[in-house]
Amino acid sequence: MTKKKLISFDLDNTLIDPTYTTFVWEIGIPQLYAKKYNISISKATRIVIGEYKRIGDLSLEWYDITYWFKYFELPGRWENLLEEHRDKIRPFPEVKEVIENLVQYYNLIVISNAAREFVEVEIKDVGIENSFTRIFSATSDFQQVKKTPQFYKQICEIMKTEPSDTIHTGDHYEFDYLVPKSVGIKAYYLDRDGTKPKDSFTVKNLKEFATLIKKPFSPL
């Protein structure tokens, strides 16, 4: 039997609607901050978002909820905050069907820049965690804030696969398309909103992606 090819998926805005993470960062944390310092939610939101901007998304801390809990001296545990808003985790409508189909023919992994704490809660909630061989967080596992060429090469090495036997898809034009393509991975840009001109490496949803990678599985 030949070795199954590898497909890697980005997470936020690829498999899962970003509502949940946005809610935790922009509403959940400001609410706790307002409670702790006894100020209005709008004032707390201004302060919290201002601090995120000051640290910036090029710093590992920006992604790290344990850092922000300590930094703001927030009450309670970060785990409870993630748990409390789980009802907002929503996969895109086609995800379950596509993943359940593709897993029969490929090895599937997830690679995200979100911290592991978020990635795991999101994947588990959707009930697709058993379909993925590995779940990688660029920030938690590799201390990198971006998916660099080196990062993709490391993933291929860990997965013992050649870039040419690897397919990646995600919603960031540079980090999910241009960068993996530059190391020889077959990349597809997931353009749900149709922001780029359509070509043969652009897909508007994962159903289209599954059809395009042309494998002998039942038509979706």
Ligand SMILES: [Mg+2]
């Ligand atoms: Mg994304």
